[in-house]
Amino acid sequence: xxxxxxxxxxxxxxxxxxxxxxxxxxxxxxxxxxxxxxxxxxxxxxxxxxxxxxxxxxxxxxxxxxxxxxxxxxxxxxxxxxxxxxxxxxxxxxxxxxxxxxxxxxxxxxxxxxxxxxxxxxxxxxxxxxxxxxxxxxxxxxxxxxxxxxxxxxxxxxxxxxxxxxxxxxxxxxxxxxxxxxxxxxxxxxxxxxxxxxxxxxxxxxxxxxxxxxxxxxxxxxxxxxxxxxxxxxxxxxxxxxxxxxxxxxxxxxxxxxxxxxxxxxxxxxxxxxxxxxxxxxxxxxxxxxxxxxxxxxxxxxxxxxxxxxxxxxxxxxxxxxxxxxxxxxxxxxxxxxxxxxxxxxxxxxxxxxxxxxxxxxxxxxxxxxxxxxxxxxx
Amino acid sequence: xxxxxxxxxxxxxxxxxxxxxxxxxxxxxxxxxxxxxxxxxxxxxxxxxxxxxxxxxxxxxxxxxxxxxxxxxxxxxxxxxxxxxxxxxxxxxxxxxxxxxxxxxxxxxxxxxxxxxxxxxxxxxxxxxxxxxxxxxxxxxxxxxxxxxxxxxxxxxxxxxxxxxxxxxxxxxxxxxxxxxxxxxxxxxxxxxxxxxxxxxxxxxxxxxxxxxxxxxxxxxxxxxxxxxxxxxxxxxxxxxxxxxxxxxxxxxxxxxxxxxxxxxxxxxxxxxxxxxxxxxxxxxxxxxxxxxxxxxxxxxxxxxxxxxxxxxxxxxxxxxxxx
Numbered sequence: 001x002x003x004x005x006x007x008x009x010x011x012x013x014x015x016x017x018x019x020x021x022x023x024x025x026x027x028x029x030x031x032x033x034x035x036x037x038x039x040x041x042x043x044x045x046x047x048x049x050x051x052x053x054x055x056x057x058x059x060x061x062x063x064x065x066x067x068x069x070x071x072x073x074x075x076x077x078x079x080x081x082x083x084x085x086x087x088x089x090x091x092x093x094x095x096x097x098x099x100x101x102x103x104x105x106x107x108x109x110x111x112x113x114x115x116x117x118x119x120x121x122x123x124x125x126x127x128x129x130x131x132x133x134x135x136x137x138x139x140x141x142x143x144x145x146x147x148x149x150x151x152x153x154x155x156x157x158x159x160x161x162x163x164x165x166x167x168x169x170x171x172x173x174x175x176x177x178x179x180x181x182x183x184x185x186x187x188x189x190x191x192x193x194x195x196x197x198x199x200x201x202x203x204x205x206x207x208x209x210x211x212x213x214x215x216x217x218x219x220x221x222x223x224x225x226x227x228x229x230x231x232x233x234x235x236x237x238x239x240x241x242x243x244x245x246x247x248x249x250x251x252x253x254x255x256x257x258x259x260x261x262x263x264x265x266x267x268x269x270x271x272x273x274x275x276x277x278x279x280x281x282x283x284x285x286x287x288x289x290x291x292x293x294x295x296x297x298x299x300x301x302x303x304x305x306x307x308x309x310x311x312x313x314x315x316x317x318x319x320x321x322x323x324x325x326x327x328x329x330x331x332x333x334x335x336x337x338x339x340x341x342x343x344x345x346x347x348x349x350x351x352x353x354x355x356x357x358x359x360x361x362x363x364x365x366x367x368x369x370x371x372x373x374x375x376x377x378x379x
Numbered sequence: 380x381x382x383x384x385x386x387x388x389x390x391x392x393x394x395x396x397x398x399x400x401x402x403x404x405x406x407x408x409x410x411x412x413x414x415x416x417x418x419x420x421x422x423x424x425x426x427x428x429x430x431x432x433x434x435x436x437x438x439x440x441x442x443x444x445x446x447x448x449x450x451x452x453x454x455x456x457x458x459x460x461x462x463x464x465x466x467x468x469x470x471x472x473x474x475x476x477x478x479x480x481x482x483x484x485x486x487x488x489x490x491x492x493x494x495x496x497x498x499x500x501x502x503x504x505x506x507x508x509x510x511x512x513x514x515x516x517x518x519x520x521x522x523x524x525x526x527x528x529x530x531x532x533x534x535x536x537x538x539x540x541x542x543x544x545x546x547x548x549x550x551x552x553x554x555x556x557x558x559x560x561x562x563x564x565x566x567x568x569x570x571x572x573x574x575x576x577x578x579x580x581x582x583x584x585x586x587x588x589x590x591x592x593x594x595x596x597x598x599x600x601x602x603x604x605x606x607x608x609x610x611x612x613x614x615x616x617x618x619x620x621x622x623x624x625x626x627x628x629x630x631x632x633x634x635x636x637x638x639x640x641x642x643x644x645x646x647x648x649x650x651x652x653x654x655x656x657x658x659x660x661x662x663x664x665x666x667x668x669x670x671x672x673x674x675x676x677x678x679x680x681x682x683x684x685x686x687x688x689x690x691x692x693x694x695x696x697x698x699x700x701x702x703x
Contacts, residue, residue: 160480
């Protein structure tokens, strides 16, 4: 296959090329079963993954190194569960230093987006779903406006803690701070789709901890009982949870008890993830009922479970499992990406993120008086 | 028409008017609801729109929220208000907050119906009054009708409201009184209180069953020559402050009557409003008649009667306040 023209990472305003309002979703959701995703789709998804990583790294710098109060210090990106941060001073809000753990989830989220009809299907994300939401139409500037708590934050006007993505036009449902709570709501969304006779699919995401909440169980119980077109993605950072806080038995086994189909996948393997999501989407659209996908990913961060730094050789060994590197190798192997094009992607993503930070950091905060707006409808 | 039939009429008419409206809850379908509020709807509208749910209140409200996000207008029934607490999080942190946290992008047009209140030997878990918990929550409307016509008109308004509404129906009032209820599109706006009985000596504020007890007590005082004004608040959120203050400024004395236990009950909020905004008009202490501060209403008859305000207790308090 000949190399496509050199890849250009889209500018912030055109990053919405994946969003429904400016482009047919058909190109983005080209199906693997039809000889796999189209080259430009794969490359766009790779760009999303790289962009997510670039955003995350920039946020880490902002959260740790920038002067206090330049950003709305936040709980997002989330921190490794149960890990101390040796050598780090406490952040102003007492949050503590943050090593993001969004890293590692990029491939499974890109695959989920690829299997859905973005803008027609429903996405109910959790705090981990940066790459998913970028693929669904959230821009890097949107992310940064939320991080800085700015008035122009389209999801929330700076009200909700960063990482709570939402867009009614894009059918990205803004959720709250508790992952399991949204699963019953997603079941309600899927119920409405079913009884309205629309072939929409709803994807709801949670981390492994969300699986332990009552709402998660009530949600998948309802979905199983009604055979709803729902996909429940459990995003599991391997080793993040002490055993005593983990579920007894796998999420997939639990889901089967509620009548859901289930799959356990390597969340760092884009192709495997895409195939799993496509099966789940097909099942949902053909009224075959809900599916749980339990995606485990490798923890690529440098802090070990004991709070200390992990050995360099251990991190180097893990690097080969980085989902972005795996995707890059896949694209290179298919002749879709060369080193120069990849450099362009990396540089352009960094530039876009830097521009988003610059714009967001100088954007105005909301008026104090607007704190009283939108408690109730004005109608 | 009694209140239970008025509730059923409102739901039926709204489901006929708008196919997006659906009912969900425990036993609302084939059984027609534990009080019969949805009797006949399953046969008329089918399983998809009259949905029997698992016995899981958080799930009921959460599913209703999701269905609303996707274009439907759910009426979620909580079989008894006593069992609404597992759904507190979905109601308070989700339904009531969705419009605000999305700066108006999303809204949750749902109605949560819940029979509440005591005096029916319901015991600790079938007698509670929960309005104070929810009237505290910005973004949530709390409606408590006391009369059949209001029940129909307010419920129809609630179903058409773009924001979440908690609709509390006193289970003893369901079949307590009957009155003419207008046919068809009878709408009562959410917010305004109504003066059920005009008076000049003192003002009495109530909702639900207590409105009826206050009216009976006021009738007793009228026989003694004491004129009592009874205001049926009907809605606790939004609260009709103007009608409350106007009444107090006229009579100079205020009494609030509710079944919920007294400490932190909604009467405290009304008393605070009166003391802040009508202090100069007061000619006596603001009085609250309410349940005692015990965890819930006992099942046995003497202690249930001890817990519940009734016309005798209310009349006694009215006489004392009138003489102050």
